Amino acid sequence: DAKTTQPPSMDCAEGRAANLPCNHSTISGNEYVYWYRQIHSQGPQYIIHGLKNNETNEMASLIITEDRKSSTLILPHATLRDTAVYYCIVRGTQGGSEKLVFGKGTKLTVNP
């Protein structure tokens, strides 16, 4: 089972920031938070991942709370092409399974 909880859907206006929340209250010390997204009829696409510090790349920012029980993915200036299902995944990297366990994700709709 997925170790994360996400809202099923969110809306955002084009050009505004999209803030997607994720709860992972049972995360353990060696587990990372990953975000992927899936645009309709395509394979999932990696966005960003982090352990405990906030991370930023060319696509998004990831804010992880100090207790690591939740995180927020921020798309700073959402465009129509950001409409997709966003998956928050918790995954260990030391001796654990290599697989990604996807939940149902958040369906983000960016409106013009």
Added chain:
Amino acid sequence: DTGVSQDPRHKITKRGQNVTFRCDPISEHNRLYWYRQTLGQGPEFLTYFQNEAQLEKSRLLSDRFSAERPKGSFSTLEIQRTEQGDSAMYLCASSLEARQYFGPGTRLTVT
């Protein structure tokens, strides 16, 4: 385009037939994964290879399913005696480290 390719992109088959899908990972990636995705659900893990060794299999992978990765390069996923419940998108991903790169998927329809 992530560099992971899958063939075919679409497959329609009749119940009871066998089907085989191919995945070509990014060339230097030693890890390869298969996932299955049904409508409205997130992808579900099926199996994982490191080089040519199949290291993990999901309980979803019944005895009608078999996957191979000869020589640690491309991989094939075969489904024997297909059932309507096998209709899904079959996704392949590859990685060198933690980040997985997904292919476009093969959509299987069993009639």
